[in-house]
Amino acid sequence: MNYFSQAIAWIADPANASGPNGVWARSWEHLWYTILAVVLASVIAIPLGYLVGHTGRGRGLVVASSGAARALPTLGVVTLVGLVLGVGLIAPMVALVLLAVPSVLAGAYAGIEAIDPRTVDAARAMGMSEWQILTRVEMPLGLPLLIGGLRSATLQVVATATLAAYVGAGGLGRFLFLGLKTQDYPQMLAAALLVVVLALILEGVFEISERVTARRLHTH
Amino acid sequence: MKTRFAALVAAGVLALSACSSSNPLGSASPAASGSSSAAGSTTLVVGSQQYYSNEIIAELYAQALEHGGYTITRQYQIGQREVYLPELQGGKIDVFPEYSGNLLQYLDKNATAKTGDEVMAALPAALGSGLRPLTASPATDQDSYNVTKANADKYGLASIADLSKVGDSLKVCANSELAKRPYGPPGLKNDYGLNLEVIPVEDSGGPLTVKALKDGKCDTADIYSADPSIAANELVTLTDPKALILPQNVVPVVSAKVDEKAAAVIDKVSAALTTDELVGLNALSVNKQQSSSEIAKTWLTGKGLLG
Numbered sequence: 001m002n003y004f005s006q007a008i009a010w011i012a013d014p015a016n017a018s019g020p021n022g023v024w025a026r027s028w029e030h031l032w033y034t035i036l037a038v039v040l041a042s043v044i045a046i047p048l049g050y051l052v053g054h055t056g057r058g059r060g061l062v063v064a065s066s067g068a069a070r071a072l073p074t075l076g077v078v079t080l081v082g083l084v085l086g087v088g089l090i091a092p093m094v095a096l097v098l099l100a101v102p103s104v105l106a107g108a109y110a111g112i113e114a115i116d117p118r119t120v121d122a123a124r125a126m127g128m129s130e131w132q133i134l135t136r137v138e139m140p141l142g143l144p145l146l147i148g149g150l151r152s153a154t155l156q157v158v159a160t161a162t163l164a165a166y167v168g169a170g171g172l173g174r175f176l177f178l179g180l181k182t183q184d185y186p187q188m189l190a191a192a193l194l195v196v197v198l199a200l201i202l203e204g205v206f207e208i209s210e211r212v213t214a215r216r217l218h219t220h
Numbered sequence: 221m222k223t224r225f226a227a228l229v230a231a232g233v234l235a236l237s238a239c240s241s242s243n244p245l246g247s248a249s250p251a252a253s254g255s256s257s258a259a260g261s262t263t264l265v266v267g268s269q270q271y272y273s274n275e276i277i278a279e280l281y282a283q284a285l286e287h288g289g290y291t292i293t294r295q296y297q298i299g300q301r302e303v304y305l306p307e308l309q310g311g312k313i314d315v316f317p318e319y320s321g322n323l324l325q326y327l328d329k330n331a332t333a334k335t336g337d338e339v340m341a342a343l344p345a346a347l348g349s350g351l352r353p354l355t356a357s358p359a360t361d362q363d364s365y366n367v368t369k370a371n372a373d374k375y376g377l378a379s380i381a382d383l384s385k386v387g388d389s390l391k392v393c394a395n396s397e398l399a400k401r402p403y404g405p406p407g408l409k410n411d412y413g414l415n416l417e418v419i420p421v422e423d424s425g426g427p428l429t430v431k432a433l434k435d436g437k438c439d440t441a442d443i444y445s446a447d448p449s450i451a452a453n454e455l456v457t458l459t460d461p462k463a464l465i466l467p468q469n470v471v472p473v474v475s476a477k478v479d480e481k482a483a484a485v486i487d488k489v490s491a492a493l494t495t496d497e498l499v500g501l502n503a504l505s506v507n508k509q510q511s512s513s514e515i516a517k518t519w520l521t522g523k524g525l526l527g
Contacts, residue, residue: 079428087393087421087432166422168393168432177422181397183302 006186007193021174027194030171034158034202037093041100041153046146049108053142054134062109066102074099074160082167092164099160100153107149111142143213151206158199162191172198264477267304267313268296271424272512273361273446273502277317277470279516280489285315287526288485296512301326308351314475315486320356321466323473325402336360336467347473354472354483357490359498361446362468363403365392365458368434372456379459381412386439389415393432394442396420403465404442411462416440430455446495448503470498492523 010016017023052062074095082091115138123137165173172191179188264285268278275296282292295313298304301323307313320339324331327346333339336356343353367377375385383390398404399418408414421429425443430453433441440458443450445468450457470493472486501519504510520526 079423082428083431086435087419087428087437165396165420167428168419168421168437174396174420177420178396178399181300181395181422182400 003185003189007189010186010190011194023175023194026170026172026174027198030158030161030173030195031198033089033093033096033161033164033169033171034154034198037096037157037161038100038104038150038154040093041097041104041157042150044097045101045104046108049105049146050112050134050139052105053109053112054130054138056113059109062105066105069098070102072098074163075166078163078166087168089164089169091167092161092169095163096157096161100157103149103153103156104146105149107146107152108142110149111145112138114145115141140217144210144217147206147210147213151203151210154202154206155199158202159195162195262477262479262482263291263293264314264482265293265295265312266315267298267307268317269301269304270297270299272505273444273498274317276501276505276512276515277493277498278315279512280493280520281315281317281472281486283513283516283520284485284489284525285482287520288482290482308473308475309348311350311475311477314477316473318353318471318473319361319468320353320471321362321468323471325466334463334466336469339466340469340471343471351473351475354474355487355490356469356471357493359446359470359493359495360468361444361470361495361498363398363401363442363465364445364450365440365460366433366443366450366455367440367458369454369456371439377456377458379461380408380414380464381461382458383412383414383416383440389417390440391419391438392416392440392442393419393421393429393438395422395424398442407464411464425449446498446502448499448506451499452507488525489520492525 011023019025048062052058077095077098078092081094085091085094119141120133120137123133128136161171162173162176164171165177172194175187175191175194179185179191266278266282266285268275278294278296282294286292295307298307298313304313304316305326308316320336320343321333324333324339324342324346328342331339331342331346333342340353340356347353365380365383367383371377371386376382377385392398392405394404396418401407405416405418408416419432419438421432421441423429425441425447427449429441429443430449432438433455434453441455443455445457449455470490472490474483474486478486497519501515504515504518505512517526
C-alpha cells in the first residue's frame with residue numbers, strides 16, 4: 001500500500017473522525033480560521049482599496065506596501081507575534097490576515113480602476129455625489145475583481161492556516177505536524193488532502209458567486 | 221469552468237501519487253561518499269542533527285579531529301534520527317553526536333535499560349556491526365518537565381509526581397510528537413497516574429514554549445535540560461523518580477573508519493564536556509548568536525585541546 005491509499009484509509013478510519021481532535025472538528029476549526037482571517041482582512045483592505053481606487057491617491061504607497069507584505073515569511077510572523085502576544089490563535093491570525101490583505105486590497109482598488117473613466121464621468125455629470133458614484137457605480141462594477149481578490153486570498157489562507165498548530169492553536173495543521181514529527185506520513189498526507197478538499201470546496205463557492213455576479217452585471 | 225476544475229483535481233492527484241511511493245524526506249543524498257581515502261590524510265564525515273546544540277558538539281569533534289590531522293567534511297543539520305541513522309549505517313557519515321537513551325530507545329523498542337550505565341551497556345549490540353559508540357560524555361541533554369517558579373512555590377512542586385497537586389487534567393506545552401513518545405502522556409499516565417494533554421508548540425522547547433509556560437497556557441513544558449532558558453527564566457525542572465525519561469548522555473557514534481587515534485581525540489572532547497559546559501556553549505548560541513565554529517574554537521582553545 002502506498003502513502004496515498006494509506007492516507008485515504010486514515011481519513012476514512014472512524015477512529016480518526018470524531019471527538020475534539022477528530023477530522024471533523026479540526027476541519028471545521030480550519031474552515032473557521034480561514035473565514036475569520038479573510039473577513040478581518042476584508043474589514044481592513046476593502047475600505048482602504050475603495051479609497052485608493054476612488055480617489056486615485058496613495059496608489060504607489062499601497063501597491064508597494066502590500067507587495068512587501070506578500071513577501072513576509074508567514075512562519076516568521078507567527079513566531080514573532082507569538083513571542084510578543086503568546087501562543088494561541090492570535091499570533092497565527094495576525095499572520096493570516098497579513099497574508100490575505102494584499103490580495104483583497106488589490107482586488108478592491110483594481111476593480112474600481114478597471115472601470116471605464118467615461119462611465120464614472122457620466123455618473124458625475126448626472127449629478128451623483130461622490131458617495132453615490134462609489135456605492136452605485138464603482139462598487140457594483142468592481143465586484144468581479146474584488147471577488148477574484150477574495151478568492152486568491154482565501155486560497156492562500158486555507159493552505160497557510162496549517163501554521164496555526166505551530167503555536168498551540170487547532171486546525172488541520174495538528175495532523176500535519178504530528179504526522180511530520182512522528183514519521184506518520186499517511187497522517188501528514190491525509191491532513192494535506194483535507195486542506196486540498198477544503199480549498200476545492202471554497203473554490204467552488206467562489207466560482208458560483210463569480211458567475212452569479214457576472215450574470216447580474218450583464219442583465220442590468 | 222468544469223474542465224478547469226477537473227484539471228485542477230487531476231493535477232493534484234498526479235502530484236500526490238508522484239510522491240507517495242517513497243519517503244518524501246529521505247531522498248536527499250549527501251554529496252560526500254564514504255570511499256575517499258585520498259592522499260595520506262583520512263577524510264572523515266562529521267554529521268549533526270537539525271538542532272543547534274547538536275551542531276555545536278559536532279563542530280567540537282570536527283575541529284579537534286582537524287587539529288589531529290584529519291580532513292573533515294561537515295554534514296550538519298540532517299533532520300531527525302529517522303533520516304540520518306540510515307546514512308550512518310550506510311557508511312556515508314563517520315562521526316555523529318548522539319544522545320544515549322533516545323538512541324537506544326529508537327534502535328530497540330523493547331530496551332529495558334533505565335540507568336545511564338545500563339543504556340551504555342546495551343548500545344553496542346543495538347547499533348550492530350559497522351557502528352560503535354565511543355565513551356559517553358558526562359554531559360546530558362534530555363527532555364525535562366519544567367514549571368514556573370511561582371507555581372512550584374504555590375503547589376510545592378519538586379518531582380513529576382507532584383503535578384497531581386495542580387489538578388486532574390493538565391496541559392503540557394511541547395512539540396506535538398511528545399503525545400506519542402514513551403516519556404510523554406502515555407508514560408506519565410502509566411508511571412505517575414497523570415492526565416496530560418499536549419498543547420503543541422513546535423519550537424522544540426524554544427522561546428515560544430517558554431513564553432507559553434510563563435503565560436500560563438500550560439501547566440508544564442518539555443524543555444531540553446541543557447537549554448540555558450531554564451535558568452534564565454527561573455524555571456524549575458521536576459525530578460523524575462520513576463526514571464521515565466532515559467538518561468541522555470552525549471555519546472559520539474562512529475564508523476569503522478574512525479581509528480583508535482581519532483577515537484582518542486574525540487574521547488578527550490567528551491571527557492571535558494559536562495552538562496554545565498554544554499549549557500554554557502548553548503547560551504553562546506542562543507544569547508550571543510555566535511556560530512558553531514566560533515563557539516567550538518573558543519571552547520577547545522580554552523580547554524587546551526587545540527594547543
